[in-house]
Each structure stands twice: as C-alpha cells, then as structure tokens.
Amino acid sequence: MTDAVVPPLVRTRLSVMMFLQYAIWGAWLPLLYPFIKNHRDFADGEISAIFAAGAVGAIFGPFVAGQIADRFFATEKFLGLSHLLGAVLVWFLASVESFPAFLTISIVYGLVYAPTLALTNSISFHHLPDRDKDFGKVRVWGTVGWIAAGIMVGQWLLLKHTPGGDDAAAITAAQDAGRADAFRLSAILGVAMGVYCLTLPKTPPATEKKSNATLKALGEARRQPLLTLFLLAVPISVIHQFYFVHAAGFLTEVQNRANNDSISSAINSVFGVGGSGLMTIGQMVEIAVIAMIPLVAKKIGRKTLLAVGIVAYALRMAIFAYLPDGGLGLTLAIAGVGLHGLCFGCFIFVAFMVVDENTTSDVRASAQNLFNLVIVGIGIIVGSTFATWIAGLNQYTDVAGVERMDYRGLFSVPMWMSLVCLVVLLAAYPARRRPVFEMDQGGAV
Numbered sequence: 001m002t003d004a005v006v007p008p009l010v011r012t013r014l015s016v017m018m019f020l021q022y023a024i025w026g027a028w029l030p031l032l033y034p035f036i037k038n039h040r041d042f043a044d045g046e047i048s049a050i051f052a053a054g055a056v057g058a059i060f061g062p063f064v065a066g067q068i069a070d071r072f073f074a075t076e077k078f079l080g081l082s083h084l085l086g087a088v089l090v091w092f093l094a095s096v097e098s099f100p101a102f103l104t105i106s107i108v109y110g111l112v113y114a115p116t117l118a119l120t121n122s123i124s125f126h127h128l129p130d131r132d133k134d135f136g137k138v139r140v141w142g143t144v145g146w147i148a149a150g151i152m153v154g155q156w157l158l159l160k161h162t163p164g165g166d167d168a169a170a171i172t173a174a175q176d177a178g179r180a181d182a183f184r185l186s187a188i189l190g191v192a193m194g195v196y197c198l199t200l201p202k203t204p205p206a207t208e209k210k211s212n213a214t215l216k217a218l219g220e221a222r223r224q225p226l227l228t229l230f231l232l233a234v235p236i237s238v239i240h241q242f243y244f245v246h247a248a249g250f251l252t253e254v255q256n257r258a259n260n261d262s263i264s265s266a267i268n269s270v271f272g273v274g275g276s277g278l279m280t281i282g283q284m285v286e287i288a289v290i291a292m293i294p295l296v297a298k299k300i301g302r303k304t305l306l307a308v309g310i311v312a313y314a315l316r317m318a319i320f321a322y323l324p325d326g327g328l329g330l331t332l333a334i335a336g337v338g339l340h341g342l343c344f345g346c347f348i349f350v351a352f353m354v355v356d357e358n359t360t361s362d363v364r365a366s367a368q369n370l371f372n373l374v375i376v377g378i379g380i381i382v383g384s385t386f387a388t389w390i391a392g393l394n395q396y397t398d399v400a401g402v403e404r405m406d407y408r409g410l411f412s413v414p415m416w417m418s419l420v421c422l423v424v425l426l427a428a429y430p431a432r433r434r435p436v437f438e439m440d441q442g443g444a445v
Contacts, residue, residue: 010201011138014124017200018142020193021120024083025113026146026283027153027186028090030276031179033245034252036102039176044388046099051245051384053106059377060111074204075123079116080197086112087190094183118372123203125356125368136294139349143283143290149189150280153182154272182276225302226358228428229351230374235421236347237379239313239414242387243340250320250407251278254333267330282340289345302354303429309347310425312339314418321411348375 036042036050089109096102121139128134161178162171255268255278271277293305319336323329352368359367390413394406 023145084194154277241383285341312342
C-alpha cells in the first residue's frame, strides 16, 4: 500500500483485531495437552491425532481462504463469519468426552480457525502504509491478547479450581477439570471477534481474476529466499511443538518442586497455576522483541534476524533439558520461557515479513496462507506426532509407582534439531539483498 488513503484509526482497529485473534487461541492452546492427557485420559496416539487435526485447516487454508480473500470475498467478512462459527465449535470442546467427537470437532475447528491467522496478517499488510514501521505495532497486540487470556485462565484455575489442603493428586485433578473453562473463554472471545471483524476496514478481493492466486503463490515460493525459508519452516515448527505440547506440564512440575519457596508463591500470585500463565512470560518478552524489530529491520539483514531466532530455540531447549533442581531451576526455567520472545519475534514474525515482501501484491494473502500451511499445518502434524513419540520414549515409572517424564531426553532432541537448522540457514539463505517485490519503504533483507 503506497498511495491509498489510510482509513481513520486503522492502526487502532487492526490492533484490537490482533488482540482478539490471539486471545482466542492463547486461552486454550497451552493447556490442551494436560487437559486431554490427564482429564480426558486420551491415549498418546489419540493426542497426536487431535493436535494434527487442528493443523488440517492450515493444510486446506491456502486453497480455500487465501483464494477467496484474494479473488472473490472481502477479507473482513470472511474473518467475521469464520470466528462466529469457530466460537460455537470451541464451546463444545469444553464438554465433549469421547475421542471421536473431540477429534471431529477439532478437525472442523481447525478448518475454520487456522486460515484466519494468516488473513489477519494479510489485512494488516493491505492497510498499513509502512510494513517495517507499522506492522510490529499492530501485531504486538496479538501477543498482549495471548498474555491476557493466559493469565486470566491461570488466575481462574487458582481461584476456582485449586482446592485447599495438601492432597496434590486432588489439586491436580481439580485443575485439570477446570481447564475446560479455557475453551469457554475462547468461545466468548470468538463471538466478540466475529462481530468486530465486520467493522474492519473494507478489504475487497483483487480485481484481476485471470489466474489462480494459490498456484501463482506456489510459483513465487520456489525463488530464494522463500525456498530456504519454506524448507526450514517444517523442522522449526516441529521444534515449536515440543515447547507448546510439553512446556505447561514441565513448568508445572518445576513450580511444584519449588512449591514451598517464597519466590514460587509470589509467581503463582501473579501468573496463577497450570502452566499457561507462566508461559505468558515468553509473550511479554515477545512484545519487546517485536517492538524493537521496526527499529532494526532497516539496518539488520533478515538472515541475521532469522539466525538469532533459531539460536534462541536451541538455547531454550538446552536450558529445559539440563535444568537443575531447586530455586535456581525455577529461575532458569523462567529465563528459558522468556527466550520464546526471540524465537517467535526473530524467526516466525520476520519470516512472515519476508513472505510478504517477496511476493506480488495480488497473491500475498495466498502466500501468507501457504507459509501458514507449513508452520501451522504440516509442521504441527509432523511435530505433534514426533514430539508425542519422543515423549513416550522418555516416560518412566519412579520407585513410588508415579509416571514421570525424562525432560532431559525429551528436550535435547529439539535442541540438536535447532542447531542443524542454524547450519542450513547460514549455508543456504541468500546473502543480504533487497526484497524481490519491494514496496516503497525499502529495507534490509
């Protein structure tokens, strides 16, 4: 967007959109594994299928949502209808007990929700005058929404689903059952988002309809640097899944080991229990990172920023794998969570910028959805299956007959994967150069 008139308060309106978009997701995603593992008692294979089901939408999104938004249907209307339907579906996930029903609803919800992630990026890029300067200021409110939802759920679990007494098993069971309320919160936010989207700036489809937007976007993705970026996206998404599937249980165990520590009590009073609240520390750091990216995007190459993100992935997994016991362990765990800000901000966030600036204007929504396919689709299917398999290999029963997880064995796998990805990036990603389809603002790549 260069010469078009910017709608009034466009940044504020898009920021509210991002807040709701990611609050919807952040309310339940960090708690999905412990909810279906501990409360619904689904088997490991069933859990893998449920995580993969949510990615089905990202597989089909490029061929449906992107094509519709680029060619036939106003993006804001597509978003509104998708979120209203998604709110109904996620509400039912709170009470569904059978695996077949839970899996079916998850598949449909994935088809409805996953494409909206990329389309909120697309609608923002369409209306913002300067991508490097403005998008970070808008997208950061998505992170704020994720934080707000996570802390709300954590505090709700602490206040309403944490019974008194010293029976740890009873406390854990009550918290696991209470996680159902996270889906209900997500549904309420989804209704608000669906109605709000209908008020967003009008984003009509492109007038040129001579070719298929998705096929054209696929052709553009074969060029560098998109080729290397798309190839790296799958293993990076797999690494990402190790964090989002297992971090809540891992952090809960770390907090429980330091349960009598005054620092742990203070942390619980702020972030609540259950893992999701504590994980929002990563999103808090993410805010700072995304806020800094517009300041450095014109000076530091995209390759360097992507490399920083991959290094952060490796370091976070190393911290989790080799965490010591006691108060130091809790402190280091929080530091590891904080590295999520660099992981997301310097790789995922910058990657979407690279996709946008290296594709032509009439297929950008489809290109965003294609990359979303890899990150939230193929990567999650492969990652959830692989992470669950590795977790199964590292489960054991202690002398008291309690099932435990060898987190060193679990998290060392994505640590080594991150280092391999770093080598591939440094060797294959092209040297610093300007975008292929540069808009007027320019910038380093």
